[in-house]
Amino acid sequence: MTAEVSQDLIEAGRGYEELFVPALFAPWTEHLVAAAHVGEGSHVLDVACGTGVLARRALAKVGVAGRVVGVDPAPGMIAVAKEIEPRIQWIECAAENLQLEDGAFDCVVSQFGMMFFDDRPKAAEEMFRVLKKDGSLAVAVWNTLDENPVYQDVVALLQEHVSNRAADALRLPFSLGNAEEVFDCVQQAGFAGVQSATRFEKGKFRSARQMVEAELRGWLPMFDINLEEDEIETVLAASEKVFNKYAAHSGEIEFTTSAHIITAQKG
Numbered sequence: 137m138t139a140e141v142s143q144d145l146i147e148a149g150r151g152y153e154e155l156f157v158p159a160l161f162a163p164w165t166e167h168l169v170a171a172a173h174v175g176e177g178s179h180v181l182d183v184a185c186g187t188g189v190l191a192r193r194a195l196a197k198v199g200v201a202g203r204v205v206g207v208d209p210a211p212g213m214i215a216v217a218k219e220i221e222p223r224i225q226w227i228e229c230a231a232e233n234l235q236l237e238d239g240a241f242d243c244v245v246s247q248f249g250m251m252f253f254d255d256r257p258k259a260a261e262e263m264f265r266v267l268k269k270d271g272s273l274a275v276a277v278w279n280t281l282d283e284n285p286v287y288q289d290v291v292a293l294l295q296e297h298v299s300n301r302a303a304d305a306l307r308l309p310f311s312l313g314n315a316e317e318v319f320d321c322v323q324q325a326g327f328a329g330v331q332s333a334t335r336f337e338k339g340k341f342r343s344a345r346q347m348v349e350a351e352l353r354g355w356l357p358m359f360d361i362n363l364e365e366d367e368i369e370t371v372l373a374a375s376e377k378v379f380n381k382y383a384a385h386s387g388e389i390e391f392t393t394s395a396h397i398i399t400a401q402k403g
Contacts, residue, residue, distance in 0.1 A: 145212030153187040155350040163337040165193035172243040172274035177201040184249025188217035231259035260325035267402040279394035280313030286391040315396040327400035344379035
């Protein structure tokens with residue numbers, strides 16, 4: 137897989153793994169594996185797996201008798217996921233067209249991916265299809281920006297110093313904040329016992345500059361928003377003042393994140 141993917145995409149995936157995964161995404165993995173009842177011997181599918189942090193957490197739970205598969209449409213993400221953990225089966229495909237057999241999994245999980253699906257109802261139907269009878273689903277989506285104030289501040293920073301388009305690119309991950317659309321998609325796909333719970337976790341970056349730079353160099357280019365170095369420095373300089381209120385004594389930026397976890401079963 138790696139040989140077929142451009143080096144730029146692989147480097148982008150490595151940057152995502154290094155900057156975003158430990159700071160934001162790793163703390164949420166335990167919520168998802170618990171909500172989906174992942175255990176010894178479970179067969180688990182991670183939809184929109186990115187570089188695979190949730191799939192790796194599931195692998196630690198299922199043991200040698202279990203099976204973990206991660207799917208994502210981004211070739212760079214899949215290439216990096218395979219570099220990190222070759223024991224997991226990684227497949228490049230979209231959530232709306234899972235290249236997997238019917239009824240193959242005890243648990244399907246998806247962490248902060250549903251906001252980006254082209255056809256959410258179809259993706260929910262596919263997740264239903266690949267689950268075994270009585271299998272469990274757990275999907276996480278970010279809460280609203282109002283409930284994630286540090287990112288509300290980042291959006292405001294981008295709005296002021298970059299552009300409306302850049303600010304909108306960061307609003308997108310929080311676009312399912314009320315969770316109603318996800319709840320409805322899951323219910324209409326045929327799942328039973330659909331429930332939604334709001335959970336909280338800690339996010340942490342080494343500094344305000346690192347946090348904002350991750351967005352400028354790692355997130356915005358995914359939307360073809362590429363800043364010149366002097367533009368990046370202007371935003372980073374402004375960020376230090378804005379995010380000082382989140383700074384710990386060590387200089388690290390620490391903040392609370394909020395998300396909804398939607399759970400259901402295939403009856």
